[in-house]
Structure formats: structure tokens, C-alpha cells
Amino acid sequence: MLPALLRSFSWAALRHHPWRSAAAVAAVMLGVALGFAVHVINASALNEFAQAVRSVNGQPDLELRAAQGTLPEALYGLVATQPQVQLASPWLEQPVRATADPARAPVALRVVGADALVLPAMAPALAPRGFDGADRLAMLAPATVFLNPAAQQALGMGTIDARTPALQLQTGLSTHSVRVAGTVAAGGPPLAVMDIGAAQDLFGRAGQLTRIDLRLMPGTAAASVQQALAALPGWPAGVQFAAPQDEVQRVDSLSRAYRVNLTVLALVALFTGAFLVYSVLALSVAQRAPQFALLAVLGATPRERLALVLLESCALGLIGSVAGIALGAALAALALTMLGGDLGGGYFTGVQPALHFSTPAALVYGLLGVAAALVGGWWPARHAQQLAPAQTLKGLGAHGGRGAQAWVGLFLIAAGAFLALLPPVFGIPLAAYGAVALLLIGGIALLPWLVQVLLTRLRPLAVGHTLALLALERARRMRASAAVAVGGVVAALSLAVALTVMVGSFRGSVSQWLDSVLPAPLYLRATAVSANGDDGAVFAPAFADAVARLPAVARVQALRTSRLQLAPDRAPVALLAQPLGADPGQVLPLLGAALPVPAGRVGVYVSEAVVDLYGARPGADWPQLSKVFQAPAQAGQAPEATFFIAGVWRDYIRQHGAIALDAQDFARLTGDARASNLALWPAPGSTTDALRLQVLAQARQSLGEAAAESLEFVAADAIRARSLAIFDRSFAITYWLQAVAVGIGLFGVAASFSAQVLARRKEFGLLAHLGLTRRQILTVVAGEGAAWTAVGAVAGTLLGLAVAVVLVHVVNPQSFHWTMDMAVPWPRLLALAIAVVAVGTLTAWLAGRAAATNDAVMAVKEDW
Structure with missing residues (x-):
């Protein structure tokens, strides 16, 4: 009879104080819901991204990419004839802006040039399917593309057939017209597939490849193939070997810090819930002390009184966890519908994932909620266990208490300060999160x-x-x-x-x-720029000089942005070339003064992320950059440079890192002086509107009417x-x-x-x-x-x-x-x-x- 009395006593306490129980349940529910929602959103987005990568890239055993720029087409013939290689597939990728209807806004589209003969074996999701009545050799025809479902939807084209209008593709300052001959099954963001030779001709990139995929002979190890290929005579420098999963791992590592921080915030909310459980049960135990004493007189042991309060805390945690899992799934579904799964951080742009519910993750977060409630209920349960029945029944058991000794809080705060000094673990500040927890508990x-x-x-x-x-x-x-x-x-x-x-x-x-x-009030760029290759470098030095001579222009500064793959398993770093002058601190937000560059060295300035990720320290040479800087396609154009790290600067945009060097050094080393953007300062007494008109007139004269229409002015504000x-x-x-x-x-x-x-x-x-x-x-x-x-x-x-x-x-x-x-x-x-x-x-x-x-x-x- 006593166990039944204890259970009814516990449930009566929860029912008779619904408001204070609701506070604890709501806090546990919030922590579980936020943590589970972040996990589900990221897992769904990453799963969708991985599927899109697999459908587009296929399943090669090894990928060859250039550290900078593109690969020379001759490299394909060299690797395809190696005995360890069963199949080699060349690729050329070109980001464009596409329109099918002039009344609709342009759509960001990824054009993939591939060898149609190897697509069924290497990447079957990209195998073209022509519309009814289409030519069987349409995939080999020039200026002909095949769209995936996301591209059809984004372009508003619906069903593709022979009456489908032509697409206008804009890249850089050029516009190209292509016809749509069918579809491909690949998922992911908007995509168009065409013959690689036709793509090279269309975009003026003859002799260039973005990557080469390799299917190896059965039983061949990828590491041995890498060593054999790198040892070939005439093997160009700057070629990197990558595993097929590296692209997914790069995105996963980029988003990891963001989602871990969101998860920690959710766990802090769960910590608040644990303390509210403690608050509710501590007051409940204090209020019901005579009743606990009476139960003790009736035969309830100290262990049973302890279990009684823990049962109440477990009930609060279980209710909050179940509600939190349901709420978290609903929040995740809403976020995936409204935000596309990027968690607000922009890591999965263009990916529209479906909800990927994980039962193991739900159990883990549910158990975390119950554990938090049990931790919060432990001390009240101990108080119920240790109370003296006789004194409590006489009204002598309730008092203010001295609480915890001050030294305990001071010790916890000191321990938290110590943890804050420790380095991260696997790139995650676990010790710092522990420091935050100890500071809160100690306080x-x-x-x-x-x-x-x-x-x-x-x-x-x-x-x-x-x-x-x-x-x-x-x-x-x-x-x-x-x-x-x-x-x-x-x-x-x-x-x-x-x-x-x-x-x-x-x-x-x-x-x-x-x-x-x-620094400039106005910037000029092309509306469609490339995300690889020449990275949107569309303005020749002659055009920049012509703009500088305009009456409404006081000053022009050419800016060049490109990408550099320092490591195959990490995202590329940004390479910024701009005039730095005698004092780079006036141009870049340097941390400290710029170091003098020794004779015979090329000074570079790295962002803080490069220091952390690649160990680049100011005041030292950087052999890794010297090794990968020159693209294979540009080999022999300039001698290898020795780079010297002359300073570190802040960059809040490129989490993967950025490197800045003087534009003259970049042009001398690469032989390419084109610019991606032009920074414009209006002349005294001139307005930005007058500057725009004069620059557009100069663009029509120098670049042509179509190219001038593709230019975009962006104000610094x-x-x-x-x-x-x-x-x-x-x-x-x-x-x-x-x-x-x-x-x-x-x-x-x-x-x-x-x-x-x-x-x-x-x-x-x-x-x-x-x-x-x-x-x-x-x-x-x-x-x-x-x-x-x-x-x-x-x-x-x-x-x-x-x-x-x-x-x-x-x-x-x-x-x-x-x-x-x-x-x-x-x-x-x-x-x-x-x-x-x-x-x-x-x-x-x-x-x-x-x-x-x-x-x-x-x-x-x-x-x-």
C-alpha cells in the first residue's frame, strides 16, 4: 500500500501546482526543441547536399583539380592512358546567369560540360534524356543544353519539348544563346549539362578543364595511383588529388562551427530548464516537508523519499522532452521550408532539402532533457531524503539555510577561467563551452x-x-x-x-x-561572374585606364578576386589582388604594423583564418603558397615566387581564409592584369549619377552595347x-x-x-x-x-x-x-x-x- 501512496503523492504534487510545473516543463521543452531542430535542419541540408554532389559528380575513385585556375586539357590524355586507370572523365564547369523569359529575373545556373560517352558509367544522373522527337546526337550538338528539374522550375519552363524557347546565358561580359534539348535527372541546385567540347567553344575556354575524375582498376589503391601520377615526367605543379567526399566534408566543416554554437545555445537553455526544475522541486519539497515527514513516520525510507522526488523530476523531464522533440521537428520543417536549410548562415545556398527525421538523434536529445531534469531534481531529492521527521513535524525543519559556501562558487569560477585558456579540440571550443557552464554554475x-x-x-x-x-x-x-x-x-x-x-x-x-x-563610394562589376576559372576577371587594364580619364572620375582602383585551393580537403581560400601602396595598413584592416618585405620576396597579407587553419605566421616565408600558387595551365609563364607573410588582417566574410597581395605582384607572376571589380571615386563637384552615365558611355564604346548592359554599379552604402x-x-x-x-x-x-x-x-x-x-x-x-x-x-x-x-x-x-x-x-x-x-x-x-x-x-x- 505504501508504494501506491507514494506514487499518488507524487502525481498529486504535480497536478496541484500546474503553473510552476509548466515553467520547468517549458524550459526543458525549449532546450530540447532548439537542439533537436538545429540537428535535424543541418542533417537534412547536409544529406540533400551530399546527394546532389553524388548525382552531379558521380562516384569516381579519385578527382584531379587545380590549386589555382584550371587544368590543361593535355593532362586528360596523360592520365587516361595510365594502366591503373579504368576510366577517365573530363569536366568543365561554368557558372552563368540564365533567362528564358525577359520578363523574369535571371537565375544562377551551373553549366557542366561532360563527355557524353562516359556519363552513363561515371555519373548516370547526368545522362541526357532528349524530348520526344529530338535528335539522338543532340548531346553532341553545339550550344545545346539539358536541364535538371531545379533549373526547369527556377526558369519557369515547365515541360520541355521542341517548342521550348532558347536560353540566354550570361557569363562575365558575354551573352550566349543556347537551345534546350531535354532533361537530366540530377537533383540539387539548378544545373545544365552539355558536351564538353561545345562548352569550351561556347565560353571561349578551349584547352581548359575544371577537373578530371578517375575510375581505377579493381584492387588499385588511390594512394599508389597518386604517387605514380605525380612521378610522371612533365607532371605539372599545382595539381591536387581529392577524394569524392572531400566536397561534402568541406561544407560540413564550414557549417560545423555555426551549428555547434547554435546547439550550445540550445543546451544553455536546457541548463536553464534544469535549474528551473531544481527551483520548482526545491520549493515543492520545502512546502511539503511536513508531508514528507508524515510519510517517513508511516514507513517511507530515505531512499524511497529520494526516489519520490526524482520520479517527479523525471516526469517533468519526460513531458518536456516529448514536447520538445515534437516542437523541434515542427521548427525544423518550418525552417527548411522558409530558409532552405542554411540555418541563417548561408552554407547550403540553393539546396531545398526535405525533412530528415532521425530517431537516434531524437532519443539522444530526449535523454538529454530527462537527464537535465534529473540533475535539477537531485538536490531537492537529497533534502527530502535527509530531513528529520520529528523536527519537521514540530515546525523546526524549515529555515533559510546558509546555502552553498562561497568558496565553492569561487572555485568553480576559477576553474572556468582556467578552461577558457585551453585550446580547441578538433576545431571546436569544447573547453570554452565548459568554461561558460562553470561560470554560470559558480555564479x-x-x-x-x-x-x-x-x-x-x-x-x-x-x-x-x-x-x-x-x-x-x-x-x-x-x-x-x-x-x-x-x-x-x-x-x-x-x-x-x-x-x-x-x-x-x-x-x-x-x-x-x-x-x-x-573605401570607394561606388563599385563596378559584371552582373554575371564566374565562381572559378578566371573568377570574373572581365576588365582589361585598357578599360580601367579609359575610365580613369573620364572627367567625372577622380580615381579608379582595379580589384582582382580569385580562388586558391591550398588543401584538397578544405574550402578554397580567396586570393585578393589590389594596389597596396607603401603602407598596406591604409588599405587592409591589419592587426599591427606591416612587416618589411625582404629583398627577393613577395609580400602577402593573410586573414586570421589562414593563420589558424594553415599555420601561416607573420615574419616567415610560406613555401606551401609558393608551391600551389601557379596554375598548371600557366606553368612556365613566370618563375616560382617566394612568398613572405608580412601581416595579418581581419576578414569577417571569408571563414575559409583570404590572402591579399599587391596587384602588380599578381600581374607579374601570372601575366594576367585583368580586374574583377573597379572601385570608383567621383571627381570634386561631380555626382555619382554623372559618373555612372560617363562610365556606361565608355563601356559601350570600349566593350560594346551588350557588354555594357551586363555591368552593374553597386554603392558602398x-x-x-x-x-x-x-x-x-x-x-x-x-x-x-x-x-x-x-x-x-x-x-x-x-x-x-x-x-x-x-x-x-x-x-x-x-x-x-x-x-x-x-x-x-x-x-x-x-x-x-x-x-x-x-x-x-x-x-x-x-x-x-x-x-x-x-x-x-x-x-x-x-x-x-x-x-x-x-x-x-x-x-x-x-x-x-x-x-x-x-x-x-x-x-x-x-x-x-x-x-x-x-x-x-x-x-x-x-x-x-
Whole structure:
């Protein structure tokens, strides 16, 4: 009979206090939902991306790519005849902007040139399927393409047949007309397939290949083939061997830091939920202490009382976890529909994945929610286990308690500071995340001590004011109860403060960085640029010189952007060539002064990501860059250069790294002086509109009417606004998480105060007998709430600033490989703290109304 009594006692406690139980359940649900949603979104996007890569690239055993630029076509004949190679497939890729209807906006399209004879064996998803009545050799015809379903949908073409209109493909300053002859089955972003020879002729890239895929003889090891090919006479420098899965791994590694940070934020919300479970059950155990004592008298053992409270916490965690899994799946489905699975970070642009529900992941996150609830319920369960039945039944078991000793909190904070100094593990700042957890736990452990210190110092101000003194004294003496009541809001507020400081610091640093890298008011570029090969280098030096001589132009600066594959398993780094002048610090946001470049060296300036990812240190030569800089197609045009790292600069756009060098050095080493963009400064007294008109007129004269129509002017202000808008979109989830976390923390405060005032009916009755009115009693309760939430606001703000230091100076550099200047928005933090105190005071006042309405005589009679 006793076990049944214990179970009914536990469920009755949950049913009779639904609001405070709902606070704990909601917090657990939020943490589980956010963590599971982030996992599902990323898993779905990465799975879709991997399938798209497999359908487009096929399943080769080995890929050959150029570290810079393209591969020479002669290399294909060399590798195809090797005895270890069963099949070789040449590829040429060309990003374009395509239109089928002039009334519709152009669509970003990836054109893939392939050998039609090897496609069925190497990449069957790209095998062309002509429409009814089409020529069987249409794949070999010039200026003929086959579209995948995503391209048909994006272009608004519907069913493809002989009546399908021609496509206009724009690349660089050129426009080409092609006909659509059929479809391909490959999924993923918009794609068009055509014969590789026809593609080379159409885009003027004769003799160039993007990559070569190899299918090896059965039993042949890829490593042995790499060694054999690299040892061939005349093997060009700069050829890299890549595994088929490297592209998926590159995207996975790029998005990993972003999704791990989002997951950690979700786990912080789960930590807040664990503390709210602790708060709810601690107050519940304190309120039901006589009942637990009675159960002990009836025969309940200490272990059974411990299990009873743990059962309650497990029930809260289980309900919150189940609801969190359902909510997380719904959030993931909504995000995949609205955002396309890029998590706000832009890592899976163009991918429209379907929901990929993972049962093992759901179980893991569900168990995390239950574990968090059990951790939160452990200490209240221990209190129920250790209470003395006789003393508790006599009313001697409830007291304020001293709470945890101050040294425990100080030790945890010191341990957190130590962890913040440790390096990342596998590129993830695990120690820094542990530091954040220890700081939060240590700060909350110090709450009783902080209540004692702060309220003792405020006591002289309350002398002479009876109600204020009464509220202050009780708040000070019940400091352990204060830690329980406001611990959840301290955790939530510290998270909100930390994120506010981190996001504000990041946004301010990005704004300053944009001012530095966008010195010109206007920029000129082609609307369709290539993402590989010549990387949109469309402006010849003669055109830049002609623009510089225009009356409305005061100054022109040519900028060149290309890509460099330093390692096959990592994303390419950006190679920026621009005039650096005598003082590169005036052009680049350098960290420190530029180092003098030794004679016979070429000075380069690397971003912080390059330092972390490739070990490039300022003041040293960089042999790795010297080895891969020159493209195989350009071999022999210039001697190999010895690069010297002359400085490190901040770059908030290219997480994979960027290298800057002087434009003259780039032109001398590559023999290519073309530019990707032109930075334009208007002449004194001239407007940007006049500058646009004159540059367009010069473009029509120098480049032709069609090429001039493909040019685009972009104002620096527009680039700045768009960059900050992307930044705000990426961090939108953090703003939402702040609001929800603080809301749940205040909900926990409401539940805590409600439980406490209901347990203090005798005290309120005594105060009423002593002559205090209902309004005065509510004033005392509100004063206690103000005192406790004020201490919580101070503690939460200080903890938040400490956590912000870790986020700004440790987590961000270790996760994203860039640093920032910390900026504290004091007005926003002050407003946040005042709002928390105001809402906490109001919550205490509202919670006290119910207890203060009880009849005073009946409340006091409970002591007779």
C-alpha cells in the first residue's frame, strides 16, 4: 500500500501546482526543441547536399583539380592512358546567369560540360534524356543544353519539348544563346549539362578543364595511383588529388562551427530548464516537508523519499522532452521550408532539402532533457531524503539555510577561467563551452553570499522605514531561498547579457571593418561572374585606364578576386589582388604594423583564418603558397615566387581564409592584369549619377552595347546595408532565444514566489494581527521581490559580462577564426536589468495577492 501512496503523492504534487510545473516543463521543452531542430535542419541540408554532389559528380575513385585556375586539357590524355586507370572523365564547369523569359529575373545556373560517352558509367544522373522527337546526337550538338528539374522550375519552363524557347546565358561580359534539348535527372541546385567540347567553344575556354575524375582498376589503391601520377615526367605543379567526399566534408566543416554554437545555445537553455526544475522541486519539497515527514513516520525510507522526488523530476523531464522533440521537428520543417536549410548562415545556398527525421538523434536529445531534469531534481531529492521527521513535524525543519559556501562558487569560477585558456579540440571550443557552464554554475552558487553582501550594505538606507526594513531583512536572512527563487532568472539574464554583448561587439566590429574594406563610394562589376576559372576577371587594364580619364572620375582602383585551393580537403581560400601602396595598413584592416618585405620576396597579407587553419605566421616565408600558387595551365609563364607573410588582417566574410597581395605582384607572376571589380571615386563637384552615365558611355564604346548592359554599379552604402542585413538574419535566432530565455526565467520567478507566499500564510496572518493592512503586506512582498530580483539582475549582468568575455575572445576566434573588439552596450544592459527587476517585483506582488486575501484569524489558528 505504501508504494501506491507514494506514487499518488507524487502525481498529486504535480497536478496541484500546474503553473510552476509548466515553467520547468517549458524550459526543458525549449532546450530540447532548439537542439533537436538545429540537428535535424543541418542533417537534412547536409544529406540533400551530399546527394546532389553524388548525382552531379558521380562516384569516381579519385578527382584531379587545380590549386589555382584550371587544368590543361593535355593532362586528360596523360592520365587516361595510365594502366591503373579504368576510366577517365573530363569536366568543365561554368557558372552563368540564365533567362528564358525577359520578363523574369535571371537565375544562377551551373553549366557542366561532360563527355557524353562516359556519363552513363561515371555519373548516370547526368545522362541526357532528349524530348520526344529530338535528335539522338543532340548531346553532341553545339550550344545545346539539358536541364535538371531545379533549373526547369527556377526558369519557369515547365515541360520541355521542341517548342521550348532558347536560353540566354550570361557569363562575365558575354551573352550566349543556347537551345534546350531535354532533361537530366540530377537533383540539387539548378544545373545544365552539355558536351564538353561545345562548352569550351561556347565560353571561349578551349584547352581548359575544371577537373578530371578517375575510375581505377579493381584492387588499385588511390594512394599508389597518386604517387605514380605525380612521378610522371612533365607532371605539372599545382595539381591536387581529392577524394569524392572531400566536397561534402568541406561544407560540413564550414557549417560545423555555426551549428555547434547554435546547439550550445540550445543546451544553455536546457541548463536553464534544469535549474528551473531544481527551483520548482526545491520549493515543492520545502512546502511539503511536513508531508514528507508524515510519510517517513508511516514507513517511507530515505531512499524511497529520494526516489519520490526524482520520479517527479523525471516526469517533468519526460513531458518536456516529448514536447520538445515534437516542437523541434515542427521548427525544423518550418525552417527548411522558409530558409532552405542554411540555418541563417548561408552554407547550403540553393539546396531545398526535405525533412530528415532521425530517431537516434531524437532519443539522444530526449535523454538529454530527462537527464537535465534529473540533475535539477537531485538536490531537492537529497533534502527530502535527509530531513528529520520529528523536527519537521514540530515546525523546526524549515529555515533559510546558509546555502552553498562561497568558496565553492569561487572555485568553480576559477576553474572556468582556467578552461577558457585551453585550446580547441578538433576545431571546436569544447573547453570554452565548459568554461561558460562553470561560470554560470559558480555564479549561481555565489548567489546566497551576494544576497548577504549587497542587502547588508543596503540596510542603513532602510532604517526608519518599517516596511522597507521588514522586506529587506527577510530577503537578506532567507538568502538560500533567494538563490532558489532567482537562480533561473540569473541564468537566463546572464545568457541574454552575454549574447547582447557578443552580438553587439561583433556587429560593431563588422561595421568598422566594412568602412575599412569599402573605401570607394561606388563599385563596378559584371552582373554575371564566374565562381572559378578566371573568377570574373572581365576588365582589361585598357578599360580601367579609359575610365580613369573620364572627367567625372577622380580615381579608379582595379580589384582582382580569385580562388586558391591550398588543401584538397578544405574550402578554397580567396586570393585578393589590389594596389597596396607603401603602407598596406591604409588599405587592409591589419592587426599591427606591416612587416618589411625582404629583398627577393613577395609580400602577402593573410586573414586570421589562414593563420589558424594553415599555420601561416607573420615574419616567415610560406613555401606551401609558393608551391600551389601557379596554375598548371600557366606553368612556365613566370618563375616560382617566394612568398613572405608580412601581416595579418581581419576578414569577417571569408571563414575559409583570404590572402591579399599587391596587384602588380599578381600581374607579374601570372601575366594576367585583368580586374574583377573597379572601385570608383567621383571627381570634386561631380555626382555619382554623372559618373555612372560617363562610365556606361565608355563601356559601350570600349566593350560594346551588350557588354555594357551586363555591368552593374553597386554603392558602398548598399553593400554595407546588405552585409549588415545578412548579419542580422544570421543572428536572428539568438535574439529570439534571449527573449524566450528571459521570459522562462521570469516565469520561474513567478512560480517560486507563488509557492513561497502560499507557504507563508501564517506569517501574513501574524502581520495582519500586528496591524499591517493588506496593501502594506503586499508592499513587503513586493519589496522582497524587488530586493531579490535586483540582486539577481546584478548577478546576471556580471555573469553575462564574464560569459561575454569568453564568447568574444575565446569561442569566436576558435570557432570562426576571427577576432573582434568587445563593446558593452551599457544602456541596453541597464534597460534589460531594470525590466527584469520591474517584472520580478510585479510578479511577487501578484503572487502575494492570493495569500494576503486569506482570513488572518484562520491563518494564525493553524499554529494553535
